[in-house]
Amino acid sequence: MKPLRFDAPSASLFGVRVHSVTLSAALDIVDQAISRRERLQISVLNAAKVVNMRRDPTLRDDVVGSDIVLADRIAVVWSSCPLGLSLPERVTGIDRMVGILDRGNLKNYFLLLSKCYRRSFQRCRRETGVTLTWSQARGSASWVFFGGR
Numbered sequence: 001m002k003p004l005r006f007d008a009p010s011a012s013l014f015g016v017r018v019h020s021v022t023l024s025a026a027l028d029i030v031d032q033a034i035s036r037r038e039r040l041q042i043s044v045l046n047a048a049k050v051v052n053m054r055r056d057p058t059l060r061d062d063v064v065g066s067d068i069v070l071a072d073r074i075a076v077v078w079s080s081c082p083l084g085l086s087l088p089e090r091v092t093g094i095d096r097m098v099g100i101l102d103r104g105n106l107k108n109y110f111l112l113l114s115k116c117y118r119r120s121f122q123r124c125r126r127e128t129g130v131t132l133t134w135s136q137a138r139g140s141a142s143w144v145f146f147g148g149r
Helices: 023-036 047-055 057-064 074-080 093-107 118-128
Strands: 010-013 016-019 042-045 068-071 110-114 142-146
Touching: 010 074, 016 057, 023 068, 023 093, 042 047, 042 057, 047 057, 047 074, 068 074, 093 118
Parallel strands: 016 068, 042 068
Antiparallel strands: 010 016, 110 142
């Protein structure tokens, strides 16, 4: 495992370092990366991914090599309890995206979307009030932010 660049508690679950953070704390980590102009790779862990990582070493390497790994489904949160770990909540991709867009809108971050699904984009726009149109944001599920314009 590579050293953690962000101050976030973590524990090993299914052979993967999973970070014990809330959605708000995850968004703070994204803010830190943007402020420092550092790359941040976020992965999520759910039961299906745990199974698929056993069969797909590339997927496993990608998840294990991420800067932060979040519990995406409640099954991962629940499975941490008998192991004595404390994952406070699941942090879903759509909630994270809405939060990132909302903070980016408040802080005037330049946003580059790639592989964003139209339905997800429309929901985020509704929930955050971001005025970007689909044609402005269309790209070829990752996001890139740059501090300021």
